[in-house]
Amino acid sequence: MHGAIDLGGTKIEAALLDENLVPIRRHRIVTPNLDYDDLLAAIGVQINWLREQSSDGELSIGIGVPGIVNKNTGMTLTSNLPTAGHTFRKDISKIAGYDVPLENDCRCFALSEANGGAGENFNKVFGLIVGTGIGGGICNNGVLTAGLNSLPVEVAHIPLPATIVKKYNLPLNSCGCGRTGCYETLVSGPGFSKLAKHMVGVDISVENIVSRANLGDLDMQRVMAVWIELYAHMLDMIQLMNDPDCIILGGGTSLIDGLIPKLSEAMQKIALKNTLGPELLLAKFGDSSGVRGAAMLPLEKLMKNR
Ligand SMILES: [Zn+2]
Structure with a gap:
């Protein structure tokens, strides 16, 4: 099982994908787009939801965001979210308990379509x-x-x-x-x-x-x-x-x-x-390509660039 989170300016969608990277369950919540701590808490809710969906609580998670994610610092710049000045990736990883890859959503789309798309x-x-x-x-x-x-x-x-x-x-x-x-x-x-x-x-x-x-x-x-x-x-x-x-x-x-x-x-x-x-x-995967690409981020061969 794979998990993915599509973080948008209005909604945060968590998707559970099967071993073939087909989304099988989704969970949407409204994006708290004013306060950074509220935003982190909402991502925590989605990470917990994803864990509850997997039988043993263990699954890899990748996150797609509409902005620029600095691969060295994890800082994320996006016009619709209050992430400026924060080490977003590190803070999310702290909540998750392990390193969670974050990537621009258009790049997630390219990744998805280049692999099996x-x-x-x-x-x-x-x-x-x-x-x-x-x-x-x-x-x-x-x-x-x-x-x-x-x-x-x-x-x-x-x-x-x-x-x-x-x-x-x-x-x-x-x-x-x-x-x-x-x-x-x-x-x-x-x-x-x-x-x-x-x-x-x-x-x-x-x-x-x-x-x-x-x-x-x-x-x-x-x-x-x-x-x-x-x-x-x-x-x-x-x-x-x-x-x-x-x-x-x-x-x-x-x-x-x-x-x-x-x-x-x-x-x-x-x-x-x-x-x-x-x-x-x-x-090939239309609207699902974003979460599919985000779910692929933790895959080992792709980790070297992030
Ligand atoms: Zn312009």
């Missing part, structure tokens, strides 16, 4: 989540790469391409990271809606943009085409910088019908000459 048969796997936010992780031969700051791949906060911004007269909106005109501001789920607002002047959800475009609404088809073009440029940049064998797409926007063929076609138009493009694939 859509990226199983590839060497260099890039996992990319495009949902409320955007983030990625890279696995080489099933092992997460570890950098200086233990950053996920922060493609979200790279500036939009000037050529496309100029071509469609796109807005340079302020981003949650404190900068302006980042990819996340127009390519994330909320960014897609903002793009529609800018181009057509209506407040509309991603689901409705897509369904109206599919029904022949020309305005929404235009919005969709610009979003795909921006998204393809983001993928192209990932290719130019990382040259992965495949890019696995996850997050809410990955559910859009026909996304892969649209992105592949748009990528081919802008690809560097004489290069092979990475295979674009949808996540």
